[in-house]
Amino acid sequence: MMQEEFESVLEAYPVKLDNFEGPLDLLLHLIKKNEVNVYDIPIVLITKQYLDYIELMRELNLDVAGEFLVMAATLIHVKSRMLLPRPDPAQEDPQEDPREALVRRLIEHQRYKAAAELLHERETVRAAQWMRPDAVVTEIAGEAPEPEIEVDLFSLMSAFRAVLERARHRPKVPLPSEQIPIETRIEQLLSRLSETEACGFDDLFADVNGRSGLIVTFLALLEMIRLKLVRVFQSGAFGPIRVYRRARPVDAPRPILDPESA
């Protein structure tokens, strides 16, 4: 770009360079700047200025987002269609204008910009309306309820993510707090034994899944042996171990109260 051309570009766009949200914003700016009719865009002029602008951005080492380049391609395409003589005017819809789709997008975009401005006005009014402070109500009724979470998929997923994150950082305890107490497990095993009188050692663990369940069951068995509630026999050195229910002798030790349940 020649020096004077460069300056003329700068003069033509006395706006902050990164001001444009996207290509549509830039196009609208150029249309207003040139005071041309959006329904009759002078495509050659606008395309040239658009490309100049992009070149300027590049010269200034600004990132030119992909969307700007896509629009540049669109403009060039529209321009070429405008300039090319139609092979047979009778064949094509005489109403069809290559700029049409672009114009529609520009107008829609402009409308949403206007809508955003109107919304902003409403927001400003609303922000000027002040609520009573929370303190005066909490004095009467206690802590205010948490504002209702409008739950959507995102909050659901975020909640799950938060739970898992927390779980990762939680120190692992050897026995999870949610495990069933040994007393309960003893009751369960006794009721099972009362149905069958005896069962295999392995059977005790049949309904257990997880390490903590195994441990609780094993501790329950030890306690039952200590309390003389069961007898355990093994047939041979490597034979199966069987557990038998027994009538509790009078001299059997008393259960030690679980300090946590006391």
Next chain:
Amino acid sequence: MSDSLKAVIEALIYASPDPLTVKQIAKLLDGEPQDAIEAALAALKQDYERPGGLQLVEIAGGFRIVTRPELHEWVRKLFHEQTKQKLSVAALETLAVIAYKQPITAPEIAEIRGVNTAGVLGTLIERRLVKIVGRKPVVGRPFMYATTREFLDRFGLKDLNDLPKVEDMAEVLGFEAPSGLAEAGPAESALPFVDETVH
């Protein structure tokens, strides 16, 4: 009775952290006939027409007692810092597209705005102004977004029908619609705009 009913309703609206709906009021005053409640509400609204520092507004489907906005400059002095974080222009424009076109997917928003809006969408979701309401049954099953109750509250809207109407954009821009583009109107007239530019 009507007087005391009105008083109870006024106290409830005052106390509620969120805008209080007629339905919620009816549930709290369980047993009170609906028309009695509505009559009391109407009388209360009338009361707040009096000149004063407060007004009763209908926001997000419910009622709120707030200070009059024209007194803002005075009330603001009570508070040191700006309480509400401002939304960027990009966020506002994206929000506008979602508000008028909901439910809408991210690609559709990008198409209208001409730019990728992923980051802005994230911000709007985090600020609870926008939520995901499902997936669109098309290829890729993209998420669909819609505005929240929080959005209505922040913008002082009664409901989505209360969204400002954008009219006569052609006039605003000084554009004139030529007859040549007559049939070019947006096919989906889901737009809440009074479409006067393209006829």
Next chain:
Amino acid sequence: MSDSLKAVIEALIYASPDPLTVKQIAKLLDGEPQDAIEAALAALKQDYERPGGLQLVEIAGGFRIVTRPELHEWVRKLFHEQTKQKLSVAALETLAVIAYKQPITAPEIAEIRGVNTAGVLGTLIERRLVKIVGRKPVVGRPFMYATTREFLDRFGLKDLNDLPKVEDMAEVLGFEAPSGLAEAGPAESALPFVDETVH
């Protein structure tokens, strides 16, 4: 002027987090003569003599607008109701765990969340977001929970496969997926997260 002065003072008292003293009001309305303020305050006090839900009280030398004490039961009821109705963070988290891990038992939920969830489960069942789908054949035969049809409706899902995965979200919204969760080992099941917490 007196009328609008009264309105300003009413708005100030209404919005102030702390009771406002005459001195503070005078300072906020700087320039306004003290006796004009006092006259406006007296008129305002008179206004609040009318029957209604709110009253102007003098506390600790300052003024405050609050609900009338005889209506406090209603205010408490309102808070109670709203607390009951709301889906708390705990409920949302529990719902999320159930959604992604169903069918799942209460002890398993508690293990993942690190806290007991008994009460919250009741709320979710009451709100028909979660149901019991059977018992798990393990010690204690605990109930297994899963989400309901209503859950799908509420979140706009066609079926459970529509539940978003972390990578989905990261992509759409430009968020970073936490590394521990994203490194997928999806061979195991359709679950969207690698399960590192429960064995």
